[in-house]
Amino acid sequence: MEYEKELEHVVNEQGCWIFAGYKDKSGYGIITYRKKNYRAHRYMFLKHKGPIAEGLVIRHTCNTPSCINPNHLLLGTQAQNMQDKVESKILFCAGGHELTYNNSYKWNNRLICKICKAKISAQTAAKEKEIT
Numbered sequence: 444m445e446y447e448k449e450l451e452h453v454v455n456e457q458g459c460w461i462f463a464g465y466k467d468k469s470g471y472g473i474i475t476y477r478k479k480n481y482r483a484h485r486y487m488f489l490k491h492k493g494p495i496a497e498g499l500v501i502r503h504t505c506n507t508p509s510c511i512n513p514n515h516l517l518l519g520t521q522a523q524n525m526q527d528k529v530e531s532k533i534l535f536c537a538g539g540h541e542l543t544y545n546n547s548y549k550w551n552n553r554l555i556c557k558i559c560k561a562k563i564s565a566q567t568a569a570k571e572k573e574i575t
């Protein structure tokens with residue numbers, strides 16, 4: 444993991460850095476690095492504060508999942524954080540495919556699964572064949 448990249452964000456009146464990119468269902472910012480999805484706040488913690496010991500999770504002191512301000516991020520144990528399960532969760536499409544950089548693309552601020560999209564296109568093409 445390289446940490447040279449600063450993530451785009453908007454600062455709100457609370458002092459939160461609201462991540463400007465894609466967010467998952469829980470509101471956490473998601474970045475893609477080498478075909479893998481990472482939580483944006485996790486990336487910021489690693490970049491500004493250092494490594495995260497195994498078994499520990501990052502907590503938001505501001506309770507704003509999309510916030511990536513390193514000063515609002517604290518390490519905690521899994522027990523302290525009910526969101527520990529989502530911490531390691533990977534994104535999946537409605538069809539159950541893992542959404543990676545290679546098999547998805549952004550459209551209207553949503554991640555679209557290329558596998559499902561290709562299936563739908565193939566079905567549509569087959570239907571068109573039947574008609575003609």
Ligand SMILES: [Zn+2]
Pocket residue numbers: 458459460505506507510511512515
């Ligand atoms: Zn914050």
Ligand SMILES: [Zn+2]
Pocket residue numbers: 536537538539540556557558559560
């Ligand atoms: Zn899919």
